[in-house]
Amino acid sequence: MAADPAVLVRDNEPTLTRRSPITVVASRSARAAGRSGALWGFIFGIAIASSAVSYTQIYKTPASRAALAAAYGSNNAMSALFGPAPQLQTVAGFTVFKISMTLMILGAVWGLLTSTRLLRGEEDRGRWDLLVAGQTTRRRATFQAIVGLGAGAVVLWAGAALLTVATGQSDKVQFGVASALFFTLAMVATAVMFLAIGAVTSQLAATRRQAASLAAVVLGISYALRLVADAGVGLHGLIWVSPLGWVEELRPFTAPQPLALVPIGACTVILAGTAVHLAGRRDVGSSVMADRTQAESHLGLLGGPTMAAIRLMRSTVIGWWMAIAIAALLYGFIAKSAGTTVAGSVHEVLTKLGATGNGTQAVLGVCFLMLAVLTGFVAGGQVTAVRAEESGGTLVHFLVRPISRWSWLGGRYLVALSVLVVAGLVAGTLTWLGAAVQHSGLSLPTLLGAGVNLVPPSMVILGVGILAFGVRPRSVTWVVYGLLGWSILVVIVGGIGAVSHWVLDTSVFHQMASAPAVPPHWGANAVMAGIGITTALFGAWAFRYRDLQGE
Amino acid sequence: MSDRAIRTEQLTKRYGDVVALDHLDLEVTPGEVVGFLGPNGAGKTTTIRLLLGLSRPTEGRAEIFGLDCQKQPAQVHRRLAYVAGEADLWPSLTGEETLSLLGRVSGRVDEHYRDDLLNRFDLDPTKKVRAYSRGNRQKVILIAALMVRPDLLVLDEPTSGLDPLMEQAFRACIGEARDRGQTVFLSSHIMSEVEALCDRVGILRNGALVEMGTLAEMRHLSALTVEARFDGAVPDLSNVPGVSDVLIDGQNLQCQVRGSVEPLVSALAASRVTGLLSREPSLEELFLAQYGEGEHGR
Numbered sequence: 001m002a003a004d005p006a007v008l009v010r011d012n013e014p015t016l017t018r019r020s021p022i023t024v025v026a027s028r029s030a031r032a033a034g035r036s037g038a039l040w041g042f043i044f045g046i047a048i049a050s051s052a053v054s055y056t057q058i059y060k061t062p063a064s065r066a067a068l069a070a071a072y073g074s075n076n077a078m079s080a081l082f083g084p085a086p087q088l089q090t091v092a093g094f095t096v097f098k099i100s101m102t103l104m105i106l107g108a109v110w111g112l113l114t115s116t117r118l119l120r121g122e123e124d125r126g127r128w129d130l131l132v133a134g135q136t137t138r139r140r141a142t143f144q145a146i147v148g149l150g151a152g153a154v155v156l157w158a159g160a161a162l163l164t165v166a167t168g169q170s171d172k173v174q175f176g177v178a179s180a181l182f183f184t185l186a187m188v189a190t191a192v193m194f195l196a197i198g199a200v201t202s203q204l205a206a207t208r209r210q211a212a213s214l215a216a217v218v219l220g221i222s223y224a225l226r227l228v229a230d231a232g233v234g235l236h237g238l239i240w241v242s243p244l245g246w247v248e249e250l251r252p253f254t255a256p257q258p259l260a261l262v263p264i265g266a267c268t269v270i271l272a273g274t275a276v277h278l279a280g281r282r283d284v285g286s287s288v289m290a291d292r293t294q295a296e297s298h299l300g301l302l303g304g305p306t307m308a309a310i311r312l313m314r315s316t317v318i319g320w321w322m323a324i325a326i327a328a329l330l331y332g333f334i335a336k337s338a339g340t341t342v343a344g345s346v347h348e349v350l351t352k353l354g355a356t357g358n359g360t361q362a363v364l365g366v367c368f369l370m371l372a373v374l375t376g377f378v379a380g381g382q383v384t385a386v387r388a389e390e391s392g393g394t395l396v397h398f399l400v401r402p403i404s405r406w407s408w409l410g411g412r413y414l415v416a417l418s419v420l421v422v423a424g425l426v427a428g429t430l431t432w433l434g435a436a437v438q439h440s441g442l443s444l445p446t447l448l449g450a451g452v453n454l455v456p457p458s459m460v461i462l463g464v465g466i467l468a469f470g471v472r473p474r475s476v477t478w479v480v481y482g483l484l485g486w487s488i489l490v491v492i493v494g495g496i497g498a499v500s501h502w503v504l505d506t507s508v509f510h511q512m513a514s515a516p517a518v519p520p521h522w523g524a525n526a527v528m529a530g531i532g533i534t535t536a537l538f539g540a541w542a543f544r545y546r547d548l549q550g551e
Numbered sequence: 552m553s554d555r556a557i558r559t560e561q562l563t564k565r566y567g568d569v570v571a572l573d574h575l576d577l578e579v580t581p582g583e584v585v586g587f588l589g590p591n592g593a594g595k596t597t598t599i600r601l602l603l604g605l606s607r608p609t610e611g612r613a614e615i616f617g618l619d620c621q622k623q624p625a626q627v628h629r630r631l632a633y634v635a636g637e638a639d640l641w642p643s644l645t646g647e648e649t650l651s652l653l654g655r656v657s658g659r660v661d662e663h664y665r666d667d668l669l670n671r672f673d674l675d676p677t678k679k680v681r682a683y684s685r686g687n688r689q690k691v692i693l694i695a696a697l698m699v700r701p702d703l704l705v706l707d708e709p710t711s712g713l714d715p716l717m718e719q720a721f722r723a724c725i726g727e728a729r730d731r732g733q734t735v736f737l738s739s740h741i742m743s744e745v746e747a748l749c750d751r752v753g754i755l756r757n758g759a760l761v762e763m764g765t766l767a768e769m770r771h772l773s774a775l776t777v778e779a780r781f782d783g784a785v786p787d788l789s790n791v792p793g794v795s796d797v798l799i800d801g802q803n804l805q806c807q808v809r810g811s812v813e814p815l816v817s818a819l820a821a822s823r824v825t826g827l828l829s830r831e832p833s834l835e836e837l838f839l840a841q842y843g844e845g846e847h848g849r
Contacts, residue, residue, distance in 0.1 A: 124642070206681070207642060293682030294675075297647040303655050312641060393639025397692075400603050400633040400705075401656045402625045547606040 025131050026144035026151075029118050033152020040110050041159020043485045044187060047099055048160065049167035050493035055094045056172040065089040072097070076232030077338030081331070081367070083230060083248050091173050092183075092253035099492065100187060104247055105223065106488075107191035109377075110156070112215035115149055115198025119275075121208040123285060132284055142199070142279035146272050149195045157188040175253075183252035189264050193243045194219065196271035203278035206291035213319055218243075220323055227330060243267065305398045306411030313385060317419050320378045324371060324423050325430045331367035332434020332447075338363040339440075360440050364431065364450070365517030371427045372454045372509055373488055378423050379458035380480040382416035383465030387476040390469075391551045399548070409540050413466060420458045424451040442516060450515035456525040457487075457508035459532030467535040470542030473549050483508070556581045556703055556734040557602065561611035564597050564758075571597040573758040574611065579736060581616075581702070584729050586745035587738040588838055589755035595738040596636075598755070599707050602736075603633055615703060629658065632696035636708030638688035642681035646674060646691050653695040665698035671720045686712035697724055703734045710741065722747060746834040754841050762841060766834060773832035773840035774807035779819060780826035791818045 059065045069088035072078055079085060083101045087093030119142070122128045132141050161184040168175025175183070198215045205211040225242035228235050239245035240263070249260040278288055301311035339359025386409070389395040398408055428451020432444045461483055468479035490507035504510045511528055513521040557579035564572040572594040579585050589595050600606040602613050604624035613620040618627045640649055654660035669676060672690045680688060689712045696704060704725075710718050718741075725735055725748050739745050745752060752769065754762040762769055774795070781802050788794045788806060792814045796807040808815050812829075819827070832840070 291681075293679055294677050295645055295679060297645045297651070297677065299648060299651045302644075302648060302652040305656065308641075308652055312643065393635075393637060394641055396605065396633075396635065397640075397653060397695075398656055399605060399624075400628055400631075401653070402629045402658055403656060404625045545607060548600075 023144065024134060025136065025141045026148045028131075029145040029148025030151035031148075032118055033114050033149050034155040036110065036114060037152040037155035038159055039482075040106070040485070041156040042163070043489055044103055044107075044156070044160035044184070045163025045167075047103065047489050047492055048095060048164045048184070048187075050489070051098045052091050052095045052167055052173045052175070053170070054493055055091050055098075056170075059094075062089070068094070075338060076230070077334040077363070080227045080231040080334050081338070081363075081370075083226075086251075087254045090253075092175060092179065096183070096253050100248075100252075102488070102492065103187040104190045104244055105219070107156070107188055108194040108219050108222075108244070109216075111153070111191040111194030112198040112201075112212055112219065114152060115195045116202050116208050116211040116215060118149060119145055119199055120202035120205065120211040123202075124208050129284055137280070138282075138284060139276050139280035142203075143276045146196070146199055146275060149199070150192070153188060153192045153195060156191055157184055160184040160187060179253055179256070182250075182256055182258070186247055186250040186252040189247045189250070189261075190244060193264060193268055193271075196268045196275065197243075199275035200271050200278070203275050203282065204288045206287040206289070209316060213316065216319065216323070220326065224326065224330070231334065304411070305403060305408050306415060309385075309389075309412055309415050313415075316381070316385075317378075320374075320381070320419075321423060321426050324374050324378075325426050327374065328367075328371060328427045328430035329434040331364065331371070332431035332436075332440070333438060335360045335363045335367065335431075335435055336438040336440040360435070360442065361517045362514075364435070364442070364447075365514030367431070368427070368450050368454065368515060369491065369509060369512070371431075371451075372457055372512055373484075375420060375423050375427070375454045375458045376461050376484050376487065376508070379416065379420055379461040380465065380484050382412075382419060383462060383469065383480050384477055386412050386416075386466070387469055387473055390473060390548060393550070396548065405544050406540060409466070409543055413462070413536055413540075416462055417459070420455050420462065421452070423458075424454040427451040427454055446516050449520050453512060453515040453520040453525065456528035456532070457512050459529050460508045460535075461487075461532075463532035463535035463539070466539035467542070468539070470539030470546070473546075474551075554581075555579065555614070555617070556583070557585075557613070557615055557736060559598075559602075559611065559613045562598070562601055562608055562613050563610035564594075564601060564606060565609045570758050572601065572608075575758075575760055577753065577760060577763070579734060581734050582729070582732045583751060584725065584735040584737065584749045586749035586752040587736065587755065588740075588742075588745060588752060588834075590842065593755040594758040595755055596707055597758075599633075599705055599736075599738060602705060603628075603631075630701060631703040631705055632657070632699050632701040633705045634692050634696045634707065634709040636711045638685070638692045640680045640688055640691060643679060645679050646676035646683070646687075649680060649691055650676065650695055650698070653692075654698065657695075657699045659700075660698050661700050662698075664700065665694060668694045668697055668724070671724070672717060684712070686714060686717065689713055690717065693721065693724075697728070700731070701733065703736065704728060706735065706737045706739075708739060709737070710739070710744065718744070742833065742835040742838060752834065754838065756842065766837075769837050770831055773836045774809045775812065775832070776805065776830045777808055777812075777815065778803070778805045778826075778828040778830075779824055780804075782823040782825045784822070786818055786822045788815070788818055791815055794818075 059068060066089055072085040072088050075085070082097055085093070085097040088097060122131070128141070132138055136144070161181050164175065164180040164184050165177055167173055168177065168180045194215060197218055198211065201211040201214040205214055222242045222244045225238045226244040226248065229238035229242065229245055230236070239249060243264070246260050246263045249257055251257050282288055301307045339362065395408070399405060425448065428448040429444070431450070432442065432447040435442045435447065461480060464483055465476060465480040468476045487507040487509050490503060491509040508528070511524050513519065513524065555578050557577060559575050559577045562572060562575040562577070563570070575598060587595050587598070597606065601608050602615060602620055604620045604627065607621065615627045616630050620627055644652070650665065654665070672694060674687060674690045674694065680691070683691070689710070693709060710721050713721060722744065725737070728735055735748070737745065737749060746766065751763065751765050753760050781804070785799050785802065785804050788797050788804070793808050793810040794806050794815055795809070798805045
């Protein structure tokens with residue numbers, strides 16, 4: 001073994017390292033959070049840059065920009081969807097409108113997943129015991145981990161800021177450095193808050209899955225409150241009870257309001273402090289919320305690996321379906337309002353955002369794109385769950401019994417596919433319900449078709465994920481979320497039309513028709529489904545011939 | 552039907568340049584209890600993973616009851632049960648739910664025996680797995696393997712985390728399995744366990760099987776320990792063939808003897824011996840003799 005330069009060896013003395021035991025947990029946490037922070041910081045930066053540059057290429061004249069501003073600036077329904085849209089006649093104003101809500105949600109998801117993984121997840125795997133057994137206490141170790149998570153958020157911000165500042169130097173874009181830094185700070189603010197929220201739920205919940213689900217519920221409520229606040233129904237005050245609302249109130253680029261950093265900072269500090277405090281009040285491995293260690297056994301859905309997968313994942317899957325259902329219901333509810341107040345040039349704008357047709361249908365076309373992204377995350381979650389069975393050591397129990405790899409993976413694939421199909425049907429049905437309340441005149445079959453239309457892009461993500469699982473299982477998370485992130489990025493940029501079709505074709509969402517604005521392209525859907533099934537088959541074939549691999 | 556429970560031919564596994572298992576030829580007869588010894592990294596778990604079809608061999612092949620481990624894994628697995636040293640289970644299921652799931656997947660369960668095992672291993676099946684200690688999780692997978700009464704038990708460090716009482720219960724279960732004609736392949740670090748349970752023992756070193764046989768056959772690996780008490784002068788044994796490591800403490804002598812004991816007996820006959828004790832090497836001594844003190848696995 002090569003000598004570690006950090007190790008000091010003296011005769012007859014214990015081996016010492018130069019690393020301070022005080023910073024071990026922090027540096028470990030910072031490394032893990034920093035790696036994913038760098039990736040997402042890059043994606044954030046590219047998304048911001050491409051939005052800004054695309055705007056300058058499409059809206060070249062003051063007249064076209066004024067038309068855009070007139071169309072969107074006072075549309076409450078569109079504000080509910082994307083946030084307020086002031087100063088759409090400027091590059092900066094458009095960039096905030098186009099990208100900020102997506103980045104805020106992505107940042108929150110990154111924050112809660114990273115935080116619960118590095119806190120409760122480490123406890124689940126028993127590694128936290130080893131760390132806390134060192135020269136530290138439960139509180140100090142949690143504090144260090146949160147500091148490390150904060151370092152990851154700084155990396156995320158630095159990546160996004162670097163690209164945004166660089167983009168701002170363009171004559172056509174002209175972002176001021178301070179404005180660009182403040183904008184990216186705002187975009188990362190939700191990530192920071194949800195790191196802290198995840199830290200608290202990691203103390204409250206008994207498992208990582210529960211901790212992440214709790215934090216996701218907070219995100220869902222926060223999004224719903226912000227949506228209502230921005231919907232123009234006289235409840236704008238709700239913006240101040242939503243973490244996403246606080247970030248919105250920062251109003252970067254358009255009317256900066258740094259005072260809104262106060263609730264963000266206070267919330268983060270209080271939550272981080274609460275997490276540290278709670279960590280000291282409970283045993284390692286236990287949770288603040290009572291966890292039932294004994295339960296009456298229920299032997300249903302334990303007939304085999306596929307049934308067990310359904311049973312073990314049902315709460316997570318139902319959570320996703322509910323999130324899609326709520327989003328779909330809200331979208332359906334506001335679509336008519338959004339569609340009837342837009343006119344003229346707005347159709348052109350919506351077309352560039354990826355939707356055509358009459359107002360209501362065009363708005364729903366964009367909404368279904370968002371639902372497609374959510375469904376894509378469901379597909380990604382299914383693939384990482386498959387991999388987790390292997391890396392967590394539970395898959396071995398099936399494969400040393402009379403279960404072939406083919407049948408195990410086939411069963412898991414069918415479960416994942418069913419989850420996606422149901423997600424599509426839920427999206428279509430609940431959108432119809434929301435739209436029907438508003439007498440939008442859209443039929444259930446039309447919106448069910450739009451819901452089913454969400455499934456093929458997710459099948460591609462699922463298939464590519466299974467292929468990665470079969471060939472390089474340790475790369476699954478990167479491949480799946482890389483493809484998803486890339487597809488989102490391309491569709492954000494490509495919807496505006498400034499990208500080569502070769503690049504556009506690499507996005508699974510670009511291939512999806514903007515139903516119900518236009519009828520689903522069943523031919524293209526069949527091709528995507530075929531790609532998804534074929535890649536999954538290759539993955540299953542490769543899985544049959546490889547070694548089982550741990551983490 | 553094959554006359555071998557396990558047969559490997561030139562079974563080899565390489566990870567890049569590292570040879571984890573080197574042309575292993577191994578045969579286990581049905582009904583045998585075979586121990587598999589070796590330090591960490593010697594290739595024990597690699598062998599088991601290849602037998603179970605969890606890893607692919609670089610060269611060679613393995614069969615269980617005449618079935619190819621790679622080509623017919625599901626058929627192979629109908630005949631065996633496996634216990635790993637690390638019990639990674641589903642945290643949200645109770646012990647009973649876990650046993651139900653694993654039993655249904657196995658396709659057969661002796662329910663009466665399962666209940667008996669729960670009692671003998673003193674396991675509370677109503678607790679969730681995440682509330683179990685490491686030892687209790689290990690009990691779950693032991694019971695899950697034993698309750699299906701397989702033709703072959705493949706055990707990889709099966710008693711990790713078990714207390715001495717449960718270790719005794721485990722030994723009793725393996726004894727019963729042997730009496731029922733089940734074959735047992737046991738990889739373990741606990742020499743007393745292997746010594747007590749196994750008909751034959753294999754010793755693995757750097758991925759290669761360096762010894763395989765019964766304990767009696769392996770006695771040649773280590774010296775016989777002889778202790779003698781004298782009434783009078785202690786004889787000089789320095790030139791006696793086969794004698795080494797002579798220790799003299801007053802009227803007492805201890806030495807090691809390799810090969811025939813006849814020269815030593817002749818040398819002692821000339822003195823007044825008041826007490827004589829000889830002891831065959833334990834499995835631990837055989838193992839250490841094979842590896843040499845201070846040598847570690849890769």
